Amino acid sequence: MPLTSTGPRTGRASEERTGGAVRPGSVARYGAGFWTVAAVFVTAMAFSTVPTPLYPVYKAHDGFSTFTVTVVFAVYAVGVLISLLLAGHVSDWLGRKKVMAAALGLELLAAVLFLSATALPVLLAARLVTGLGVGMLTATATAYLQELHSAHRPGTSARRFEIVSTAANIGGLGLGPVAAGVLAQYFGAPLRLPYAVFVVLLVAGAAAVALMPETVTKPAVRPAYHPQRAGTALRDPGFLAPAAAGFTSMAVFGLFTSVVPGFVGGTLHHPSRALAGLVVSAVFAAAAAVQTGTGRLRARTRWYAGLLAQAVGMAVLPAGIRLVSLPLFLLAGIIAGAGAGLLFKSAVEQVADAAAPARRGEALAGLFLASYFGLALLPVGLGAASSAMNLSDATTWFSVVVLALLAAVAVRGRRHGPTTSRPRA
Numbered sequence: 001m002p003l004t005s006t007g008p009r010t011g012r013a014s015e016e017r018t019g020g021a022v023r024p025g026s027v028a029r030y031g032a033g034f035w036t037v038a039a040v041f042v043t044a045m046a047f048s049t050v051p052t053p054l055y056p057v058y059k060a061h062d063g064f065s066t067f068t069v070t071v072v073f074a075v076y077a078v079g080v081l082i083s084l085l086l087a088g089h090v091s092d093w094l095g096r097k098k099v100m101a102a103a104l105g106l107e108l109l110a111a112v113l114f115l116s117a118t119a120l121p122v123l124l125a126a127r128l129v130t131g132l133g134v135g136m137l138t139a140t141a142t143a144y145l146q147e148l149h150s151a152h153r154p155g156t157s158a159r160r161f162e163i164v165s166t167a168a169n170i171g172g173l174g175l176g177p178v179a180a181g182v183l184a185q186y187f188g189a190p191l192r193l194p195y196a197v198f199v200v201l202l203v204a205g206a207a208a209v210a211l212m213p214e215t216v217t218k219p220a221v222r223p224a225y226h227p228q229r230a231g232t233a234l235r236d237p238g239f240l241a242p243a244a245a246g247f248t249s250m251a252v253f254g255l256f257t258s259v260v261p262g263f264v265g266g267t268l269h270h271p272s273r274a275l276a277g278l279v280v281s282a283v284f285a286a287a288a289a290v291q292t293g294t295g296r297l298r299a300r301t302r303w304y305a306g307l308l309a310q311a312v313g314m315a316v317l318p319a320g321i322r323l324v325s326l327p328l329f330l331l332a333g334i335i336a337g338a339g340a341g342l343l344f345k346s347a348v349e350q351v352a353d354a355a356a357p358a359r360r361g362e363a364l365a366g367l368f369l370a371s372y373f374g375l376a377l378l379p380v381g382l383g384a385a386s387s388a389m390n391l392s393d394a395t396t397w398f399s400v401v402v403l404a405l406l407a408a409v410a411v412r413g414r415r416h417g418p419t420t421s422r423p424r425a
Helices: 027-048 052-062 066-087 096-116 120-152 159-186 193-210 230-234 237-267 273-293 299-322 326-354 357-386 391-416
Strands: none
Touching: 027 096, 027 120, 027 159, 027 193, 052 066, 052 159, 052 237, 052 273, 066 120, 066 237, 066 357, 096 120, 096 193, 120 159, 120 326, 120 357, 159 193, 159 237, 159 273, 159 326, 237 273, 237 299, 237 326, 237 357, 237 391, 273 326, 299 326, 299 391, 326 357, 357 391
């Protein structure tokens, strides 16, 4: 999967390519479509993190162990990986709307499963289906937003797309825990109400997407189906740096998603589900905030600032846990989250800009594949380690691994990282 663009970049209203030309139509409709798809993207990503502050409730209700919760988390990540491999790129010829509709349908099915029972097999199935939907959605929605932006504002900077797409992804992940935590804490039925609310939101989102303009023209001859060619991407030197950046960024997000409920409820002995949700959301909010506020920085500046902030946050994190200090733990999360947000935004920009238009969905699917592999692998390793040692020691070792990975990304980025010599307009 070469990432050298052979077609026009974002900013043109029409892209001459097989299976991906932006159809002519009302400019205003494309503008409305851009913001509608962004809102649906936020909703779907928020749903994926709804269970985060509820895990202690599941543990108390059904007697789940910490390792069991880790397995539930891992099943979600496995679903994302499978979906990215099998379907993350097919919207390049099937169309963005069809794939988004299928993804939202899977999310609705997962919500119904969550509402139906709290038994472990049902939870595992619900999280797997959630992951399948997210895997289909991430690359598709990102490519869809880029094309809607191009059609709405032809010839303009891609900055709006870059900010909105990455903020919708990360910001959505941050909204889920706080919404679920507040609903569970103050409105009762903690294992039912949050999912019921998102059923309504997802149905509304699916209806809205059905009204949006399609940006992919059906090819005269449909390409032969093949799974995502991750191996092809990995052989491209220009892909490895953003892929590694996505891997480490999502690993950090996965760490805080999996550690916070246990730290707040177990180490701090604080029963508030709203507090657990707010702490997780603060990490993602920091990421979304820096993504929206640093668009005019040079690309390499954002890249290395992200690396540095992640490193500082991961160095501070073990101290927050060892000292049983929520403020220090939260500070570490905010700094690391901001760094991960910067680095992930930079990775999305690199891949979206470099990919040929007809392969953009596939290229972004490859990036998200690498990123969600980080979300799955390292937090699951942390959960397994927590069974053999205490949370403080396990987190310290996790931090050491992440710091080593960040150093490797920095070295790789010197040759194949961002090359933009000016800030985005």
